[in-house]
Amino acid sequence: MDEARRGGRRRPGLKLLLFLYASLFLNVFFFCYLVLSRHQPPPGWARSAARDAEAVAAIDCSGHGRAFLARGGLPVCECNACYSGDDCSQLLLDCPADADSEDPLFLEPYWQQHASTSSIVSPGWQCMRSRTMGGDFISAELDRHVRLLHKAAENAITDGKFILFGSEVGELLHALVHALSAVNASSSPACLVASAPHNPFGRRHHECIGIRSNYVKGSLSPATKIIEHVTSPNDPDGLLQQSVLGASAVIHDHAYFWPHYSSIPAPEDEDIMLFTISKISGHAGIRLWWAVIKDQKTYQKAAEYMSLNTMVVSCDVQLRVLKLIRVVISEMGKGGGIFEFGYKTLKTRWSKLHKLVSSSNRFSIQPLLPRYCNYFKKIRDPSPAYAWLKCEMEEDEDCYAVLKKSGIASRSGTLFEANSHYTRLSLVRTEDDFDLLTMRMEALVSKELIASS
Structure with missing residues (x-):
C-alpha cells in the first residue's frame, strides 16, 4: 500500500517534468524564431x-x-x-545647342533595350564592409572581368600586368607621377607634359610651370624630370597618337580606345595605360578609372600612394560596373552589342556633320580616314566622339564666340592649348542635342552660301 502511494505520488511529478521540458522547448523555439526572423527580409x-x-x-x-x-x-x-x-x-x-558636354548619352537607348539584363536590385544591407571577403578593397571578380573585356575588345594586353583602380583620373595620375618620380624623397616630383591640342583635365596639378606642352626639348634642363601624357585617340581631334617628346616615362590615356569611337589597329601593350568605364558604357555618373601597369614596383608605389591619399572605390560602384561589363561581354559578336550600336550611331552623326561642313568655306573639321579595325575585322569609317571645328576666315578669330552667337555651345580651342580659331563639338550627347546642333550649323552654312551667291 505504501508502494502504491509512493507510485501515485511519482505520476504528478513526471507530468510536471514533461510540462517543464515542453515549455522550455517552446520558449527556445519561439525565441530563436523571433531572433532569426528579425534578420531575414520579408518575402517578395x-x-x-x-x-x-x-x-x-x-x-x-x-x-x-x-x-x-x-x-x-x-x-x-x-x-x-x-x-x-x-x-x-x-x-x-x-x-543653345549643347555641343560642349562630354556625357555619352548617345548610349542611353542601348541600355533601355537591355533593361532586364543590365539592371540590379541591391538589398539595403549590401556593402556594409569596406573590404571584400579576401581582405582587398577591390573585388577580384571586377579585376577578372576588366581583363576579359580588354581581351574581347582586342584593344589592350593585360596578361602578366597589374591593374590599379581609382574613382577619378586625377587620383591615378597623382599616384603614377609619384611612383615614376625619383626614389630620392628630397628630389622634386616629375611633371606631366602633353602635345597640343590636348585635354588638360586631371593633369593641372602636375604640369610643368612655365613650360608649354609643345615645348622644344633643347630648352629644358637635363635635371628636369618629364612624364609624357599621350591621349590616343586624342581629345579633341580623335587622332591616334604616339609618344613624341622623348620623356623618361609615358602614361598612355586610352579612354576612347574602344571600337565605337575608333578603329583598333592592334591591342596596345604599353607600360602604363589608362581606361574608364564612362566611355565604354556611357555611364558618366559612375566614376571608375583603372591603370594597367607592367612594372610591379611602379604598381606597388602607386597603390601605396592611393591607399594613403585617396578614398577607395565604393562597393556600389564596383557592383554596378561588374554588371555592366558582364552585359557588354555577353552581347559581343551578336550584332547588337554596345560597340556595334555605338559605332553605327557615331558614324551616322559624323557623316552628317562632315557632309554639312564640307559644303562650307567658312568651316572645316579634322580629316579622318577609314582604317582597319581589329575588332570588326574590316575597314571601318570614322566615328569620333568629337568634331574639331576650325573657323577658316581670318575675321572669325574666336570660333567659340562665332558659334555661341549662333546658338551653339562648344568648347574653345584655347582650353586645349590650341589656337582660338578652333573649337570642339561634342557628338556624344542625346539625339535631341545632335539634331539641334545640325540645325544650327545648317543655318550658319546656309547664311554663308547666301552671302557668297
Missing part, C-alpha cells in the same frame, strides 16, 4: 523594388527625357537640354 522584397523601377521606366517623358522618383516617391521627368514641362514636351526655341 525584391519584387516590390522591381515594380517601382519598372513603373518609373515606363514613363517616356515624351521621348525627350527620363523619369526618376522624387520626394514622396512620385515620378518626375528630367528633361533633355532645350526641353521643359512636366512631360518634357515643350521645345525651348531660344535654347
